Amino acid sequence: MTTSRFPAAASPTAAHRVANWLLLCAAMVFAMAIIGAITRLTESGLSITEWKPISGAIPPLSEAQWLAEFEKYKQIPEYQVLNRGMSLEEFKHIFFWEWFHRLWGRLIGIVFAVPLVWFAVKGMISRPMLPRLVGLFLLGGLQGFIGWFMVQSGLSERTDVSHYRLALHLSMALILYALLIRTALSLRHPGAGPRAELAPLVWHGRAALALVGITVVWGAFVAGLDAGFAYNTWPTMNGDFMPPEVWNLSPAWLNFLENTAAVQFTHRWLAIVTALTVLTYVWRIGQRHDVAARAKPVALGLAAGVLAQVGLGITTLLLAVPVALGSAHQGGAMVVIGLLVWSLHTLRRPGI
Numbered sequence: 552m553t554t555s556r557f558p559a560a561a562s563p564t565a566a567h568r569v570a571n572w573l574l575l576c577a578a579m580v581f582a583m584a585i586i587g588a589i590t591r592l593t594e595s596g597l598s599i600t601e602w603k604p605i606s607g608a609i610p611p612l613s614e615a616q617w618l619a620e621f622e623k624y625k626q627i628p629e630y631q632v633l634n635r636g637m638s639l640e641e642f643k644h645i646f647f648w649e650w651f652h653r654l655w656g657r658l659i660g661i662v663f664a665v666p667l668v669w670f671a672v673k674g675m676i677s678r679p680m681l682p683r684l685v686g687l688f689l690l691g692g693l694q695g696f697i698g699w700f701m702v703q704s705g706l707s708e709r710t711d712v713s714h715y716r717l718a719l720h721l722s723m724a725l726i727l728y729a730l731l732i733r734t735a736l737s738l739r740h741p742g743a744g745p746r747a748e749l750a751p752l753v754w755h756g757r758a759a760l761a762l763v764g765i766t767v768v769w770g771a772f773v774a775g776l777d778a779g780f781a782y783n784t785w786p787t788m789n790g791d792f793m794p795p796e797v798w799n800l801s802p803a804w805l806n807f808l809e810n811t812a813a814v815q816f817t818h819r820w821l822a823i824v825t826a827l828t829v830l831t832y833v834w835r836i837g838q839r840h841d842v843a844a845r846a847k848p849v850a851l852g853l854a855a856g857v858l859a860q861v862g863l864g865i866t867t868l869l870l871a872v873p874v875a876l877g878s879a880h881q882g883g884a885m886v887v888i889g890l891l892v893w894s895l896h897t898l899r900r901p902g903i
Contacts, residue, residue: 565670565673565674565675565676566675566677566738566739566741567738567739568670568675569670569675569676569680569735569738570734570735570736570738570739571735572666572670573731573732573734573735573738574731574732574735575662576659576662576663576731577728577731577732577735577889579655579658579659579662580659580724580727580728580731581728581882581885581889582655583652583655583656583659583724584721584724584725584728584881584882584885585878585879585881585882586648586651586652586655587652587720587721587724587881588774588877588878588880588881588882589648589874589878590648590649590651590652591717591774592774592872592874592877592878593644593645593648593874594629594633594645594711595644595645595646595647595648595649595652596649596652596701596702596705596712597624597627597629597649597702597705597706597711597712598624598642598645598646598648598649598650599620599646599649599650599653599702600623600624600626600627600706601623602699602702604657604695607650607653608653608654608657610646610647610650611646617639617642617643618639620642620646621639621642624642624646627705627706627707628705628707628708628709628710629705629710629711632710633710653698656694656695656698659691660688660691660692660695663687663688663691664688667684667685667688680734680738683734684734687727687730687731687734690723690726690727690730691727693723694720694723694724694727697716697719697720697723698720700716700719701713701716701717701719701720704716711775711777712775713775714771714772714774714775714776715775717771717774717775718768718771718772718775721767721768721771721881722764722767722768722771725764725767725884725885725888728885728888728889729760729888729889729892732889732892732893733892733896736892736893736896737896740896740899745899746898746899748841749839749841749842749898752832752835752836752839752898753895753898755828755831755832755835756832756891756894756895756898757895758828759825759828759829759832759891760888760891760892760895762821762824762825762828762829763825763829763884763887763888763891764888765821765825766818766821766822766825766884767884767888769814769817769818769821770818770880770881770884772808772814772817772818773814773815773818774877776809776811776814777811778811778812778814778815778818779815779867779868779871779872779877780871780872781811781812781815782794782812782815782868783868783869783870783871784869785865785868785869788812788815788816788819793816794812794816796810796812797810797812797813797816798813799812800813822861822864823861825857826857826858826860826861829853829854829857829887829891830854830857830858832850832853832894833850833851833853833854836850836894836898837850842897842898843897843898843899845897846894846897846898849890849893849894849897850894850897852890853887853890853891853894856883856886856887856890857887859883860880860883860884860886860887863876863879863880863883864880864883867879867880
């Protein structure tokens with residue numbers, strides 16, 4: 552019997568409680584992504600021009616404070632070029648979404664940090680798991696800095712944030728989300744290990760996960776460049792499979808990073824390739840008789856999720872990215888990623 556405050560292996564009940572807490576944190580990251588999408592689609596992200604991690608949690612409470620915040624916003628290019636003449640009431644609306652986005656990030660930090668300390672003190676976290684959880688907390692803190700790094704790009708010379716920094720910010724959110732789910736599953740089923748006979752299938756699933764991530768990055772490029780408001784037809788782009796303006800920039804490779812037409816084209820067809828990769832992965836699971844019992848239901852859910860995401864993406868494009876559909880489309884990507892992580896876990900050793 553160990554006398555250490557951090558036993559080498561926490562009890563199954565304790566591990567399940569820690570896993571449930573991590574899944575709660577993953578759900579909060581999911582909600583954060585939705586709030587972030589709304590913040591972007593309502594063009595609210597530059598309404599707060601300072602980063603105050605502590606005092607910034609309190610919104611303006613008086614008319615004088617509101618006017619002071621509005622005056623700061625008036626100094627940046629977004630107001631001067633795009634929103635000159637905006638009323639204070641209109642400013643309050645965009646301010647709310649950015650403030651709420653930052654507040655939710657702070658709440659995630661609290662919901663992660665406080666239980667982490669409590670579980671550690673109570674000896675409910677195994678010794679090998681503790682550094683991993685601390686690492687997740689540090690990644691969350693890094694994500695907050697990346698968010699401010701993104702906002703800074705739109706405060707001086709641009710009327711919006713850098714689409715590269717936007718993609719970095721979203722990518723970190725996806726990584727945290729996937730790691731939280733994977734860690735929770737490893738706590739629920741600590742004995743599960745890789746199965747050699749399923750290695751090709753696992754690699755297929757990992758390739759699908761990587762493609763989903765890449766597709767989401769190009770989706771962030773689409774959002775950052777407002778490319779979703781152009782070429783609102785499907786399957787052609789205003790009558791062309793690939794419009795000639797795809798090649799407007801030089802060198803040619805730069806088009807796929809910074810040209811509105813090329814970025815939307817890339818996201819469209821990456822999404823189709825990714826969906827086919829996911830669906831063939833699901834089909835291969837369906838053909839196997841040596842997978843765990845719940846592998847097939849999870850795979851079917853994954854197939855439904857990816858088909859819904861493709862349909863949602865096309866609808867969002869055809870309707871020129873309404874806020875509700877655009878934010879739902881980002882949420883759909885999170886659902887697909889979560890199901891893929893779960894599906895890959897079901898391919899581990901029996902006993903899960």
